[in-house]
Each structure stands twice: as C-alpha cells, then as structure tokens.
Amino acid sequence: MSATQTNKIDITKAATSKINEVDFEKLSFGAVFTDHMLECDFTNGEWQTPVIKPYAPFLADPSMRVFHYGQAIFEGMKAYKDDNSDIWLFRPDENYNRFNKSAVRMAMPEVPENVFMDGLSQLLKIDQEWVKKGKGNAMYIRPFMIATGTGVIANPSDDYKFMIILSPVTSYYSGDVKVVIAEHFSRAANGGIGAAKAAGNYAAQFYPTTLANKEGFQQVIWTDDATHTKLEEAGTMNVFFRINDTLLTAPTSERILDGVTRKTLIDLAKSEGINVEVRSVLVSELVEAAENGSLKEIFGAGTAAVISPISGFSYKETYHELPKIENAMATQLKDKLTNIQNKLAEDTFGWTVKI
Amino acid sequence: MSATQTNKIDITKAATSKINEVDFEKLSFGAVFTDHMLECDFTNGEWQTPVIKPYAPFLADPSMRVFHYGQAIFEGMKAYKDDNSDIWLFRPDENYNRFNKSAVRMAMPEVPENVFMDGLSQLLKIDQEWVKKGKGNAMYIRPFMIATGTGVIANPSDDYKFMIILSPVTSYYSGDVKVVIAEHFSRAANGGIGAAKAAGNYAAQFYPTTLANKEGFQQVIWTDDATHTKLEEAGTMNVFFRINDTLLTAPTSERILDGVTRKTLIDLAKSEGINVEVRSVLVSELVEAAENGSLKEIFGAGTAAVISPISGFSYKETYHELPKIENAMATQLKDKLTNIQNKLAEDTFGWTVKI
Known part of the structure; x- marks a missing residue:
C-alpha cells in the first residue's frame, strides 16, 4: 500500500497543561496521558498530513x-531523559519496522517513516516536560493504528487512523510472579x-489468564498449540530460562513475537560472557531442570516491565518453586539495560537515539 | 460477571428519517444503517439502562x-417481514447464546437476555419501515460489544458498550467463487x-485472503493449523462438501464456529432425506473425490449469504473445477431455507420467532 512521504505536521497546542494534576510519584502504568497526541488518517489510498x-x-x-473485524495493531516503546534534559529513544527503528510488519500481516497500510518517527520526535518535544529524569522513569509511547472505515x-x-499517545511511567515491582504452564489454551497458531x-492476540489471552489468576498464578507461560510441549511466551512477554549458567529462549517464529527487549537481552547477555542458547525449550526439560536443581531463573522480557522475574511455575498440578539466588541474571541484566536506557551507563551498542 | 435484569429501555426517536434517501433495489451489504441503534453500557460492574x-x-x-487489546465480539442475525407485515427473527436464541459464549471466552461480561432480546425487538419495531417484504429481503442485525475502558x-x-445496529440487505449473487485450500496460513489455534x-479472528484472515485474491481466488478454505490436512471453514463461513449424495461438514470445535446456518442446514438436509456426515473431512479425501468425479458440490454456509456455492478449488498449485450439476443441493437447500425465513413456507422446525 502507498506510503506517501510528507514532512509537514500540523500542530495545535493545548491551551493549558494537565501536568500539575499528575502525581509522578504514584503513576499507574498506562493510565495517565500527556497533553498532546499525534493523529494521521489514511484515506483515498494515501496518508494525510x-x-x-x-x-x-x-x-x-x-x-x-x-x-467488528479487529484490524488494530500497536507498538510499545519508551523515551528517557538524561541529566542534560536530552530525550532519548531506545532502538526506535526496531519498533517502526515491526509496526509495519504487523501492518502487512493485518492487511493495513504501512506508515511512512517520517509520519512515525518525525511525528514521535515532535510530539515528545512538545510534551518534554512530561518526561522525567532518573532511573526507572520513562515515557511509555503507544503508536497504534485502527481501521476506521465503516460498514x-x-x-x-x-x-485507517494512526495515532501516538504518551503515558509517563515509573519503574515498578511486579511482585511475586508465579506462572502456570498452558496445557490447553494457546495464544497463537502456525x-x-x-x-x-x-x-x-491480547484479548485472546485474557480469559486463560483470568483462570490462572483464580488459581493463584499471575501469568501463563504459553506453549505451542499443536503439542503443548514447547515453551513460547510468558503472558505478554518473551520468556527466558536460566539452566545452570546458560540462558535459554525460544527462537522467534510465526507464533512468537520478535521482542525488542528479547533481542537486546540476548546481545547484552552475550557481551557479558553469558552462554545464550536460542532454541526451542521443552516443558519436559524445564520440569527436569527444576527437579534436579539446575533451573536457576525464569524471567519475562518486554518494554513495559523490562524484566519480570518469575518465582515458580505450575505444571500438571505440581508447583515448582525456584531457588532464591544471589546475583540473579535477571537483576544484573535489568540493571545494565536500564542504565543504558536512562543514559546512566555508556551505550556501546548504539541502541539509544537522541531526538 | 453480573447480568442485572432491567426491563426499561430509554427511547429517543430521530427527528427525521433517512429512509427516503435509500435505494432498496441497490443495497450494498452492510453499508446502510437504519435511523436508530441500541446502546447499553456496562460500568461499575453492572449493565446500565x-x-x-x-x-x-x-x-x-x-x-x-x-x-489496543481487541476485546470485541459480534453476532450476525437477520429479521424478515411476512405478507402481513409481521417481523420474524430466525433462531435468535442461538445467536444470543453464542454471543454470551463469545463474551466469556474474551473475558467480557455476559449481556442479559432482556437487554439483547427486548432491545432488539424494540429497535426492530421502531425501524420496522426499513424491513422489506419479499424473498431475499432481510434486515441484517449486528449486535456487538466492545471494551470501552481506558488505559x-x-x-x-x-x-464495555453493547450495541445493536441494523442494515437492510437483499439477496445477492456472490458470483463465481473459486477457493484455495490453505497450506500455510490458518485462522484458529487449538x-x-x-x-x-x-x-x-476476522482481521487475521484478511492478508491470506488478499493473497488468494491476487491469484484469482475469492476465498480461502482454512485447514487445521497443526497439519493442514483437515478442512475447517471457507472464508468467514462454515463449509459443506457433497461427495456423491452425502453431505459432509466438520464437527464444531475450538477452531470452528458453531454456525447457526450450519446447524440449520444439517437439520434441513436430514429432513429432506439427505445423508449427512458430521466428521473431519480431509484434504486428501477432497482431492481424491474431485479426481474420481464423486465430488459434486462445495458450499459455504453463513447468515450473510445463507449459502455460497463454490465452483472449484486449488490445492498445491492444481485447480479442480467442480461439475456443473442440475438440482444442486446448495440451490435446493437455500431455496427451502430462505422460504422458511421469509415465511413463504411452513416452518415445521419452530425456528422462526415473531417479535
């Protein structure tokens, strides 16, 4: 579909700001939005201004x-403010490219780079006061596209309508996350x-997750729908397993999201000298490792929580508690990654991009 | 979730009607809506008036x-006007029950029967001039529910918001429908x-269908995602195969919609003395039947088109044209069913319900 380039952005500023009504110490994730938003309509076969x-x-x-028919896609990104009050994005090209891959799969038009990237930069500059400094603080960015045709x-x-909305967030402790391994439900098909x-994809997970919640588990680890033998994702995050000192995660596929945090952690772990294996991880292997004590950690990886450590898993009615360990890879990797994101450590990877 | 009963409906009538702007001879499916709609909000844990x-x-x-997360479900139903100007629904309890099953699966609240059924009856009475008499004419009814919470x-x-909108439709000839059997894409997971x-579920089908369109096929016959050996649905319809004089259709499952037209046709065919087998139909079986000449018909079944005959199918780059036959079961069954729906033949099944 056509992706007409346009460099103009029409800007109408809010008469007053809502920023003083917001308690930045008590932010609930994704609940508060900034003063402005970006909107771009696709009509008559082309993107408008x-x-x-x-x-x-x-x-x-x-x-x-x-x-009625669910044509809707989104991305999750974050922006960070450094000590000089410069604002940085983290690997935004990854999100932009994935957004357009999602668009193609959902038969939606691709969004031009200048609409997505220049629009995002302009929007962040206008609402820059909403981006707070300090580790863990970030501006959560939600680009999304919906089908607006009628009938x-x-x-x-x-x-179609492409929009970007911004929500200031702070780091949060996700609490003690126990998961159940899916034996019946699944999140994706070949x-x-x-x-x-x-x-x-998200609404489809809510009911199985609600059932897990009732049993005392916070999330579901999804398995392949055909055999339920392969471990795929945890809730809405990619998932990593540490067996002895090796970090394991499933390869991306038609069923598994190509997560930006996932690929970042793989590179970061490798650069730390950690042995990383990207391969199918079997449920049977996880159970065996839990039983013989070689399973040290499980954690989810995604933009919102960065890394979410999992304290134990249930499979076939048996609960396997993970050991409490010192120097967890989850803690170390999260610390290193958030330092890079918040510009508190040198970015030797070239992941951070100043707007 | 709670389903508080309420019998009151607040009614505000339109000042003027749009009905004279509509050419009922040239209706495009699902494009024109009547003067009124029903709306019911779910807030604070209960359904409002x-x-x-x-x-x-x-x-x-x-x-x-x-x-953002796609919590959205719908139904497709039709209402018909008889020669006495009475308005009839066709098996509305089936749609109501399926709507609430969909709601449960998508972690949405069930809609109370009086909101759905009384709301629909009242709405149809208010817009009764829009329901036209005559075979093929119908009022297409679209109940749907969307998640309206923010964040x-x-x-x-x-x-949540539950709504019913109405769109007058007429019978349409779907043209020569050629289909391709899915070898890679799928519409549902176990x-x-x-x-x-x-x-x-619908947006997910658009891209594979677009690819099929480019190859000259109007629709895709979906196969099971694990093996692609079992025939499941055709486009957005259930699918029937006639091999010799036996009518075959797949059993409902987690992957296959429990279609109202599907179950109606099974009963109708049986009452006509047709041998009906509800069982998995293999792609290999279909190809063999096409090759030895025992495959007589394929047709889709759904509320919108009722029955949509398929003229041939492609599988692994080979196109199998179906024979042109006299007295096709598709034609006979469609005729019998639309006569019952339009109250032009006796309804011995008790399927039609006067509002």
Whole structure:
C-alpha cells in the first residue's frame, strides 16, 4: 500500500497543561496521558498530513471496522531523559519496522517513516516536560493504528487512523510472579498472527489468564498449540530460562513475537560472557531442570516491565518453586539495560537515539 | 460477571428519517444503517439502562481498550417481514447464546437476555419501515460489544458498550467463487478463540485472503493449523462438501464456529432425506473425490449469504473445477431455507420467532 512521504505536521497546542494534576510519584502504568497526541488518517489510498493536537476523544462510527473485524495493531516503546534534559529513544527503528510488519500481516497500510518517527520526535518535544529524569522513569509511547472505515462487511477497511499517545511511567515491582504452564489454551497458531503486535492476540489471552489468576498464578507461560510441549511466551512477554549458567529462549517464529527487549537481552547477555542458547525449550526439560536443581531463573522480557522475574511455575498440578539466588541474571541484566536506557551507563551498542 | 435484569429501555426517536434517501433495489451489504441503534453500557460492574437513539457516532478515547487489546465480539442475525407485515427473527436464541459464549471466552461480561432480546425487538419495531417484504429481503442485525475502558495496560477492561445496529440487505449473487485450500496460513489455534465470534479472528484472515485474491481466488478454505490436512471453514463461513449424495461438514470445535446456518442446514438436509456426515473431512479425501468425479458440490454456509456455492478449488498449485450439476443441493437447500425465513413456507422446525 502507498506510503506517501510528507514532512509537514500540523500542530495545535493545548491551551493549558494537565501536568500539575499528575502525581509522578504514584503513576499507574498506562493510565495517565500527556497533553498532546499525534493523529494521521489514511484515506483515498494515501496518508494525510499528520496532526499534533490536544489529547481528546474522537468521534467513532458504530460500524467502524476495528469494532467488528479487529484490524488494530500497536507498538510499545519508551523515551528517557538524561541529566542534560536530552530525550532519548531506545532502538526506535526496531519498533517502526515491526509496526509495519504487523501492518502487512493485518492487511493495513504501512506508515511512512517520517509520519512515525518525525511525528514521535515532535510530539515528545512538545510534551518534554512530561518526561522525567532518573532511573526507572520513562515515557511509555503507544503508536497504534485502527481501521476506521465503516460498514459491517468482513473485508479490509479502506480508511485507517494512526495515532501516538504518551503515558509517563515509573519503574515498578511486579511482585511475586508465579506462572502456570498452558496445557490447553494457546495464544497463537502456525500460520496465524502471533508474531504481529495485533490487538486480537491480547484479548485472546485474557480469559486463560483470568483462570490462572483464580488459581493463584499471575501469568501463563504459553506453549505451542499443536503439542503443548514447547515453551513460547510468558503472558505478554518473551520468556527466558536460566539452566545452570546458560540462558535459554525460544527462537522467534510465526507464533512468537520478535521482542525488542528479547533481542537486546540476548546481545547484552552475550557481551557479558553469558552462554545464550536460542532454541526451542521443552516443558519436559524445564520440569527436569527444576527437579534436579539446575533451573536457576525464569524471567519475562518486554518494554513495559523490562524484566519480570518469575518465582515458580505450575505444571500438571505440581508447583515448582525456584531457588532464591544471589546475583540473579535477571537483576544484573535489568540493571545494565536500564542504565543504558536512562543514559546512566555508556551505550556501546548504539541502541539509544537522541531526538 | 453480573447480568442485572432491567426491563426499561430509554427511547429517543430521530427527528427525521433517512429512509427516503435509500435505494432498496441497490443495497450494498452492510453499508446502510437504519435511523436508530441500541446502546447499553456496562460500568461499575453492572449493565446500565439500555438506550435506543438516533444512529450516530460516539466519542471514543484513544486509549480505549478495544483499540489496543481487541476485546470485541459480534453476532450476525437477520429479521424478515411476512405478507402481513409481521417481523420474524430466525433462531435468535442461538445467536444470543453464542454471543454470551463469545463474551466469556474474551473475558467480557455476559449481556442479559432482556437487554439483547427486548432491545432488539424494540429497535426492530421502531425501524420496522426499513424491513422489506419479499424473498431475499432481510434486515441484517449486528449486535456487538466492545471494551470501552481506558488505559494502555493489557488487562480486561472494566467498562464495555453493547450495541445493536441494523442494515437492510437483499439477496445477492456472490458470483463465481473459486477457493484455495490453505497450506500455510490458518485462522484458529487449538486452545484459541476460533469458536468465538471475536473481531480479531476476522482481521487475521484478511492478508491470506488478499493473497488468494491476487491469484484469482475469492476465498480461502482454512485447514487445521497443526497439519493442514483437515478442512475447517471457507472464508468467514462454515463449509459443506457433497461427495456423491452425502453431505459432509466438520464437527464444531475450538477452531470452528458453531454456525447457526450450519446447524440449520444439517437439520434441513436430514429432513429432506439427505445423508449427512458430521466428521473431519480431509484434504486428501477432497482431492481424491474431485479426481474420481464423486465430488459434486462445495458450499459455504453463513447468515450473510445463507449459502455460497463454490465452483472449484486449488490445492498445491492444481485447480479442480467442480461439475456443473442440475438440482444442486446448495440451490435446493437455500431455496427451502430462505422460504422458511421469509415465511413463504411452513416452518415445521419452530425456528422462526415473531417479535
């Protein structure tokens, strides 16, 4: 689909700022939004001029395609402010490229780089006061696209809306995360959309996760739908396993999201001299490692929580508690990564990009 | 989740009707909507008073959960007007029950029967002039529910909106439908949401269908994602195969929608003395039947098109054209079913319900 380049962004500033109403010490993840948002409509086969304007609801027709046929994709990114008040993005090209891969899989138009990247930079500059310094502080960035064409017929929409909204966040302790390994439910099919950051993938997980919650588990580790023998993702995150001193994670596939934090951790761990194996990890292997004591850690990896350590897992009604260990890889890697992201340590990888 | 019963419906009538602007001879499916819609919000853990009001857009927050995590379900139903101008629904309890099954699977609240059923009856009565008499004419009914809670965190929403919108339709000839059998893509996973009428299932099909379109095929016959050996659905419809004089269709499962037209056709065919087998149908079996001449018909079954005959299928680069036959079961069954639906033949099954 066409991706007309346009360099102009129409900007309308908010008359007043909401920033003084926000308690930045008590931020609930993804609940508070900044003063402005970016909006760009795709109509008549091309992207219109992007607009930055005050964050506000918009009029939605009840027959809008996104409500009926689920054409909706998103990304999760973060921006960080350094001690000089410069604002930095972390590997934004990875998110931009994945966004357009998701668009193709969902039969949606690709978003031009200048709309996505220049739009994001402009938006962050306008709302720069909302980006706070200090480790753990970040601006969570949510680019998304929805099908806005009307009519209840199951065909791809002709019209779309691309938006970027910003939500200030702080580091959070996810608490004691116990997980259950999926024996029946699954999040993705071969030949399906599991590798796309498509809205429908998330809603599909809510019910199985709710069932797990009722049993006292915070998340589900998803397995392959055909055999339920391979470990794939944890909740909405990629998942890593440490057996002895080797870090294991599944290869990306049609069923597994190509996570930016996942690929970053693989590189970071390797640079720390950690042995990393990217290969299918079997449930049976995990159970055996838990039983013989070689399983040291499990953690989720994603933009929102960065790294979320898992304290134990249940499989076939048996709960396996992980050992409490000193110098956990999860803690070390999270520390190194957030230092790079927050510009508190040198970025030798070239991951951080100043806006 | 709670399903508080309420019998009150707040009604606000449109000042003027759009009906004279509509050419009922040239209706495009699902594109025109009547003067009114039903809306009922779920907030603070309970369903509020349903409202019937003029069809119009509503304000949507950019962080509304449906845009980001795809909690959205729908139904497709039809209403018919008989010669006495009475309006009839076809097996509405099937749609109502399936809607709430979809709701459970997508971690959404079930809709109370009186909101769904009384709301629909009231809405149809108010817009009764839009329901036209005559075979093939119908009012397409689209009940749907979306997550309206705000905040970009991947948890089930606390707030929802249930709506019913109405679109007058006429019978349509779907043209020569050639299909390709999926060898790589799939529409549903074991343990997934394929049996729910969830928005995300539809968007997932658009890209593979677009690829099929480019090769000259109108639709895809979906196969099981694990082995691609079992025939499951055709496009957005259930699928039937006639081998010699036996009608075959796959059993419902987690991957296959429990279609109302599907179950109706099974009963109708049996009552006509047709041998019906509900069992897994293999791709290999279909190819063999095509090659030895025993494959007589393939057709899709769904509310929108009722029955959509398929003229041939492609598998592994080989196209198998179906024979042109007299007295096709597809034609006979469609005729019998639409006569019952339009109250032009006696309904001995008790499927039609007067509002």
